[in-house]
Amino acid sequence: MSSSTPKNNDPYKNKKQIAIIGSGAWASVIARIIARNVLILKRFHPIVKMFVYDEIINNKKLSDIINETHENVKYAPGYIFTKNLKAIPDLVECVKFADILVFVVPRQYVENTCKTIVGNVKPNAVAVSLTKGFEVRPGGSLWLISHIITKLLNIKCHVFMGANLAPEVAAEQKICRSTLGCTHKTWGKWLKEIFETDHLKINVVDDEDTVEACGALKNIVATAVGLMDGLAQKNHYKEATMRLGFIEMIKFVDIFYPGGKLSTFFESCGIEDLIVTSYGGRNSKCAKEMVVTGKKLAQIEEEMLKGQKLQGPDTASQVCTMLRAHKMTHKFPFFTKVHAVCNGDEPPDSLKEYVEKNMSKKTYVPVNLII
Amino acid sequence: MSSSTPKNNDPYKNKKQIAIIGSGAWASVIARIIARNVLILKRFHPIVKMFVYDEIINNKKLSDIINETHENVKYAPGYIFTKNLKAIPDLVECVKFADILVFVVPRQYVENTCKTIVGNVKPNAVAVSLTKGFEVRPGGSLWLISHIITKLLNIKCHVFMGANLAPEVAAEQKICRSTLGCTHKTWGKWLKEIFETDHLKINVVDDEDTVEACGALKNIVATAVGLMDGLAQKNHYKEATMRLGFIEMIKFVDIFYPGGKLSTFFESCGIEDLIVTSYGGRNSKCAKEMVVTGKKLAQIEEEMLKGQKLQGPDTASQVCTMLRAHKMTHKFPFFTKVHAVCNGDEPPDSLKEYVEKNMSKKTYVPVNLII
The missing domain is CATH 3.40.50.720 (NAD(P)-binding Rossmann-like Domain)
Structure with a gap:
């Protein structure tokens, strides 16, 4: 060689x-x-x-x-x-x-x-x-x-x-799924070749920005699910939290990535990754630990992630900095609330109150996305 | 009085x-x-x-x-x-x-x-x-x-x-959600009044057929999730199963209830009910029991449901009878597979094979629904 x-x-x-x-x-x-x-x-x-x-x-x-x-x-x-x-x-x-x-x-x-x-x-x-x-x-x-x-x-x-969790992809004991966002047909084929295995199945879609936005935003939602889980093991409202977060993900893509496809949210990078990450990923685990132990995020990151930043709270922070700069926080109350809790500005209970108050909220109907 | x-x-x-x-x-x-x-x-x-x-x-x-x-x-x-x-x-x-x-x-x-x-x-x-x-x-x-x-x-x-489970709505210890499908604005308001409580929050949407189809079809998907769970506790592929089922729910509404709204799938009757029912409802529990014990559906219904029919397998049976009559089973392989397994025509493993083979399937893009 x-x-x-x-x-x-x-x-x-x-x-x-x-x-x-x-x-x-x-x-x-x-x-x-x-x-x-x-x-x-x-x-x-x-x-x-x-x-x-x-x-x-x-x-x-x-x-x-x-x-x-x-x-x-x-x-x-x-x-x-x-x-x-x-x-x-x-x-x-x-x-x-x-x-x-x-x-x-x-x-x-x-x-x-x-x-x-x-x-x-x-x-x-x-x-x-x-x-x-x-x-x-x-x-x-x-x-x-x-x-x-x-x-x-x-x-x-x-x-x-x-949708996948790194340890599961590594273990190769079950089949995991990922979505490749690629607008170039030939490259899509080639890249699929290098990533795909018998245990990692890949779907190529051409709606790159939506795929990427889903990958980032779902971590905010998973963080929220973990916080809710930590607050009340039994009455966790996980599904309602997922739905409210999912609605805000769609709204976010609709407003900031017009021309994307609503159907991309049904790919493995969308709803499936959201469920996988919310039930099993480290964002929800660490967020739950924050609530259960009362420790601050930085300490949890130090103890559970060898000092790495937890993606959900970091993504929420970046998103909210932009929203504040554009006076748009009121349009994204879910993301804003998750950030406030992770940042220590509000107690975890305020997220629970928010979810309880809004769980029957109507879905957001996108206006800039195509099917 | x-x-x-x-x-x-x-x-x-x-x-x-x-x-x-x-x-x-x-x-x-x-x-x-x-x-x-x-x-x-x-x-x-x-x-x-x-x-x-x-x-x-x-x-x-x-x-x-x-x-x-x-x-x-x-x-x-x-x-x-x-x-x-x-x-x-x-x-x-x-x-x-x-x-x-x-x-x-x-x-x-x-x-x-x-x-x-x-x-x-x-x-x-x-x-x-x-x-x-x-x-x-x-x-x-x-x-x-x-x-x-x-x-x-x-x-x-x-x-x-x-989305809700009867025992949870009964217990009134956590807040549950339901969707009321009602095209008549005044009746929508009145009906919401009679159903809503502090523990049961109701959202009224005007896309009645989609709401109802979701309520029926999600039980087929939950049944599949239970079968998969029974087959392999660890490698359960629950999320992939949910996604494949969800895609077929959308396709079904797209083909048979044209003019419905894709956004209705994001209401509590859609994705949220699917998750709630798949993780906690009796369809998934009974289906899992079928696989774990090797008993036939009728026996499980007798033992676990006092002889009542389990809704998921029944819905799958009705749907598949129609699909066969119209030579459309090939368009709905997921529903068809769930029916075949529940009916005893195929072993549960064949569902697992189907899911493994199709889990990276592209989502279905509806053509007759509006956003």
């Missing part, structure tokens, strides 16, 4: 190279799948590079450990990579020959990552973002992560979102 | 009289709510009649027991009616002065009930159906229960559907 640097005599020089940016739990699960898949896919270069932000573990660099043991001992212990997965501690080195950039970093690192690699990315490369969330830009506008990537790198960015 | 037969000197002669047709668990829960509500609602006659199909319990008629003890000792033990609820063992007697007929009988009894009372119903009366299901008519067409009532009695029939 040759090095992945293209040379004239390189038999793989026309093969598409893949770089995975990120080495956390989800990134490692996805890297493991992609590396295994390319071994039998002729279109792709057999070496898959994964950028590893180096940390020292037992006096050794994590990237060296991964390349020697083929295991991400810190974030995905127990799951062995095929040997064609190479951990690369240098970000530019990782991406410079890549035709496909798979972003799986927390959204807080996306901008700096792009700024680091800009100018070293192939002009025809495409990106796929698995990163969930939004980012408020100076001026108060809210950007989808894929839009940031496209803007900063000047390449097209597709998206890949649930 | 006067008798409910209108006389010239009757102070209640202009008050709207309510008759509840049915005295099972759900009928009793609803009767209890209505009887309590009318005591403080000026528009309605203070006597509420409930038709009780008499059975002998400890040498006494059930209707007599109810009228003496104000408790339906057989189907809703522990819940005391207000004294203005009168059990009436004669169906015609029960309905003949009623302005509002509340149908809460199993769908198998609706036709005979209508045939018994036709000619004895006030011409301006309205019906509200809480009965879930469809009925195949001679010729193979499938009728919503409300359409049967309207056709046979020549009165308007509105509908009242979940």
Whole structure:
């Protein structure tokens, strides 16, 4: 197997190279799948590079450990990579020959990552973002992560979102589902090839922004479900909370991503991911723990997520910053309430009161979406 | 308090009289709510009649027991009616002065009930159906229960559907939700008054057929979720099953009830009822039991439902009879599969195979519904 640097005599020089940016739990699960898949896919270069932000573990660099043991001992212990997965501690080195950039970093690192690699990315490369969330830009506008990537790198960015839970995808004991948002038919086919396995079934839809918005917003709803669960184990109102949140997700896409499709909410990235995440994901688990223990979000993140930011509260915070800037918080009372509770501005009980008071609220009828 | 037969000197002669047709668990829960509500609602006659199909319990008629003890000792033990609820063992007697007929009988009894009372119903009366299901008519067409009532009695029939579980509505310890499908604005307001309580919040929507179809079809999906749960506790694929079922619900309404609204699926009678019923209702519980014990449906119905028919399998059977008659089973593989399993024609594993094979299926995009 040759090095992945293209040379004239390189038999793989026309093969598409893949770089995975990120080495956390989800990134490692996805890297493991992609590396295994390319071994039998002729279109792709057999070496898959994964950028590893180096940390020292037992006096050794994590990237060296991964390349020697083929295991991400810190974030995905127990799951062995095929040997064609190479951990690369240098970000530019990782991406410079890549035709496909798979972003799986927390959204807080996306901008700096792009700024680091800009100018070293192939002009025809495409990106796929698995990163969930939004980012408020100076001026108060809210950007989808894929839009940031496209803007900063000047390449097209597709998206890949649930319904699935990282540990379940990793375990490969049940079949999980994901939705690939991709407007380009050929790329949609190729990207599906690298992600799909017998245990991870992928559906390609062309409504990228809605797919991505669902992936981000559902974490706010799942957080709310966890808060409600913590407040009252028996009278949890989980389904009513899910419905109120789902309605606000639709309203949000209707207002901010006009032209999207209502039917995308019925894809696995929509209603199914919402249910999966609300019942089993870490947003709801951590949110429940916040209420049960009375601890603040930051402490829960420290204790349960090794200091990582919990996505739901972070997404709620970004969304609400934008809503405040545009005097639109009153249009999104659900998201606003979840943010207020996670931020410590209001007690969890106020969310319960809100849900109880609004649970028979009529659904929102979108005006800017098509079916 | 006067008798409910209108006389010239009757102070209640202009008050709207309510008759509840049915005295099972759900009928009793609803009767209890209505009887309590009318005591403080000026528009309605203070006597509420409930038709009780008499059975002998400890040498006494059930209707007599109810009228003496104000408790339906057989189907809703522990819940005391207000004294203005009168059990009436004669169906015609029960309905003949009623302005509002509340149908809460199993769908198998609706036709005979209508045939018994036709000619004895006030011409301006309205019906509200809480009965879930469809009925195949001679010729193979499938009728919503409300359409049967309207056709046979020549009165308007509105509908009242979940999300809720009868035991939870009865217990009044948490707030439950229901959707009232009613195209008539004034009646919508009045009917909401008789059903709503602090613990049962009601939303009125004008898309009656979709509301009713959701109420019926969600039981097929919940049955499937229960079957899947019984097959594999851990790898249950509940959310994927719900999504595939939900897609077929939308397709069904799109094809058979054109002009309905896609947004009705986001009301409490839609996605929320689907989740509530799939996770907690008796359709999923009994279906799971079928798989776990290997018993046939009829035996489960005998043991767990006192011989009542389980709604999900019955609805699937009615739907599939119609689909077969119109050579359309291939368009509804999910409903067809659930029916085949419940009917004993295929093993439960075949449903699991179907779900596994189709879980990444694209959503169905309706063409005849509006947003």
